[in-house]
Amino acid sequence: MAATDTTTAATAPRTGGNPLRWLRRNIVTLAGLATLGYLILPNVVVMVFSFNKPNGRFNYQWQHFSTDAWADPCGVADLCGSLGLSLQIALWATLGATVLGTMISFALARYRFRARAGVNTLIFLPMAMPEVVMAASLATLFLNMGIEFGFWTILIAHIMFCLSFVVTAVKARVMSMDPRLEQAAQDLYASPLQTFLRVTLPIAAPGIASGALLSFALSFDDFIITNFNAGSTVTFPMFVWGSAQRGTPVQINVIGTAMFLVAVLCVLVGQVAGNRRKRSNP
Structure with missing residues (x-):
């Protein structure tokens, strides 16, 4: 019985919910995710506003959803x-x-x-x-x-x-x-x-x-x-x-989105090709 109590006491700190310990263990992962979000967020904003139809000249505030700019990217x-x-x-x-x-x-x-x-x-x-x-x-x-x-x-x-x-x-x-x-x-x-x-x-x-x-x-x-x-x-x-x-003009967002998607596609193709090469040459 004493041995069981000692074992339970020794393992209690490991199973207890300690936020600071969890933060120290995952701080690198959190920093990586924050950096990734910081890099991707501007591209996401550009993609979202490529479907915007502003009332004026400036495409800085969301007004109406529209695909007009995608239908005519060279309209400017x-x-x-x-x-x-x-x-x-x-x-x-x-x-x-x-x-x-x-x-x-x-x-x-x-x-x-x-x-x-x-x-x-x-x-x-x-x-x-x-x-x-x-x-x-x-x-x-x-x-x-x-x-x-x-x-x-x-x-x-x-x-x-x-x-x-x-x-x-x-x-x-x-x-x-x-x-x-x-x-x-x-x-x-x-x-x-x-x-x-x-x-x-x-x-x-x-x-x-x-x-x-x-x-x-x-x-x-x-x-x-x-x-x-x-x-x-x-x-x-x-x-x-x-x-x-x-x-x-919204067309700039369209071209920027297309360039970003092409870059992502190239990276994915390179990763897939590299993985296949590693599997074929172990």
Whole structure:
């Protein structure tokens, strides 16, 4: 009987409802959920107000449910034109930054030369300094060279801005690569080109893909560098900024919702593909 009482007394604190103990045990989970909610809530608001029909110019208060904006997402003048221009610039900037950044990454990871430390510093400067500094510097350069502001100045500026992020992603992948894999391919009489295409490039592909996706997102979303070097050219972020001063049309919420859903779909597809790959290669 005494032993039973002792056991009950020892286990009582574990089964008792102590809010502080429960909070300490679940604080990380709660913090994660709060952060997730903080990140998702603005997107939910954008999605909800994409079905709103405001009485005035400003889409800040819920008035009436309507799908008119979804039926005609290009109903606002120049909206889809600016969106198409941003997509075009982002695609070309991604291509240019990915190709140049990959070559620079291999050079910095594989070779030793005198200016290597200086090149590393110059490559990572755009990531360390504010965007406005780079934007103003490029604008001054284009003005002194007599280059007219427009599509090409935006594209050059975006490639220079995205280059650092591609180099960071690809260089980390290349430096973690086991050189014995390439040596084994050469021992099996593979040519340098075959070794690169069949061994080196597939291993570096995740880093290249990460850098490309990051470049596309940064280029499409950029406002500061674009604003300094666009002239009269209007991209989608600049269109949104200009519309916010006069009254944000509901169609902007529609496009924002579509972009968010596409991003979520890409993440889900990547997760499913990764899980299937792990199951097929245990």
